[in-house]
Amino acid sequence: xxxxxxxxxxxxxxxxxxxxxxxxxxxxxxxxxxxxxxxxxxxxxxxxxxxxxxxxxxxxxxxxxxxxxxxxxxxxxxxxxxxxxxxxxxxxxxxxxxxxxxxxxxxxxx
Amino acid sequence: xxxxxxxxxxxxxxxxxxxxxxxxxxxxxxxxxxxxxxxxxxxxxxxxxxxxxxxxxxxxxxxxxxxxxxxxxxxxxxxxxxxxxxxxxxxxxxxxxxxxxxxxxxxxxxxxxx
Numbered sequence: 001x002x003x004x005x006x007x008x009x010x011x012x013x014x015x016x017x018x019x020x021x022x023x024x025x026x027x028x029x030x031x032x033x034x035x036x037x038x039x040x041x042x043x044x045x046x047x048x049x050x051x052x053x054x055x056x057x058x059x060x061x062x063x064x065x066x067x068x069x070x071x072x073x074x075x076x077x078x079x080x081x082x083x084x085x086x087x088x089x090x091x092x093x094x095x096x097x098x099x100x101x102x103x104x105x106x107x108x109x110x
Numbered sequence: 111x112x113x114x115x116x117x118x119x120x121x122x123x124x125x126x127x128x129x130x131x132x133x134x135x136x137x138x139x140x141x142x143x144x145x146x147x148x149x150x151x152x153x154x155x156x157x158x159x160x161x162x163x164x165x166x167x168x169x170x171x172x173x174x175x176x177x178x179x180x181x182x183x184x185x186x187x188x189x190x191x192x193x194x195x196x197x198x199x200x201x202x203x204x205x206x207x208x209x210x211x212x213x214x215x216x217x218x219x220x221x222x223x224x
Contacts, residue, residue: 006152034212043114043201043215044153089152096208097166098143100152 002027004092006101013080014109021104023090024072032093033066033073038103039086047088048075080108112136114216116202122222128190131219135183135204142179143213144187145201153201153215159185160208192223 003026013019025033034049050057050064050073057064061080066073073092077084085108090101115134123129135142140161145153156175158166161182170177174193179185189196199218205211 004152036215043217046212046214049212091152096158097155098213100154103150103152 002030002092002094002097002099004090004099004101006090006104008104009102010105010107012107012109015080015082017080019075019077019080019084019106019108021075021088021090021106022072023074023092023101024070025092025099026071027092027094028068028071029094030092032098033064034091034093034098035064035075036089036091036100037086038089044089077106080106082108082110084108114202114204114214116200116216116219118219119217120220120222122224123192125194125223126191128188129192129221130186130188131200131202131221133185133187133202133216135185135202136214139204139206139214140182141205141208141211142185143203143205144177144185145203145215147199147201147218149198156187156200158208165208189221192221194223197221197223 006023031052036044037047038044061078063076087103089103091098142159144156147153157170159179177187199220201218202216203213205213
C-alpha cells in the first residue's frame with residue numbers, strides 16, 4: 001500500500017517568514033495530493049490540493065508543488081501569520097484510498 | 111451548504127462497554143469514510159462506503175468493530191466491546207466520489223475508554 005512520509009514534525013517560524021513542509025510518497029499510481037490544516041480539537045480542513053497532471057498550484061499565500069518523478073510534494077506558506085499555527089497533514093491518493101502523513105505542527109510566533 | 115455532521119462529539123465509556131458513533135454526510139455525497147485519528151497522528155482509514163456498499167474495510171478490526179450505511183446516507187460505526195486502545199478521535203468524511211474527489215471531514219467523536 002501507499003506510504004507517506006512528512007517532514008518536519010514541528011516547524012517554528014517568525015511572523016512574516018515562509019514555511020515549507022515536505023512529503024514523499026511510495027505509490028507511483030497516486031494521482032491526487034491534498035493538504036489539510038487541523039487546529040487543536042477541530043476537524044481537518046482542506047486548504048489546497050494538486051493533481052498529478054499539474055506541477056504547481058497557488059492560492060494566495062499558499063502553494064503546493066509536485067515532482068512526480070521524485071515522488072515528493074511540498075506545501076509553501078508565505079508571509080506566515082499567527083493564525084497559520086496548526087497541524088498540517090499531507091496525503092496521497094491512488095485509486096481510492098487517501099493515505100495521510102503524520103503531520104507537521106507549525107508554530108508562528110508574533 | 112451544511113457540512114458533515116457527527117454525534118456525539120465526546121464519549122467516555124469503561125472498557126468492555128459498547129459504543130456507537132453516527133455520521134450524516136454532505137447532501138449528495140455518495141462516498142463516506144470512517145477514519146480513526148490517534149493523538150499526534152494523521153487519520154487512518156477504517157472503512158469506505160460507496161452508497162450503501164462497504165467497498166474497503168480492510169483496516170476495520172472486524173472482531174469488535176462494525177459499521178453500516180443504511181439507504182446510502184447516514185452511517186453508524188460501532189465498537190463492542192471497547193478496549194483501552196480504542197481511545198482516539200473517530201472522524202467521518204464524505205466526497206462526491208472516490209476517484210480524486212475532495213474529502214470533507216466532520217468534527218469527529220473523541221472517544222475515551224477508561
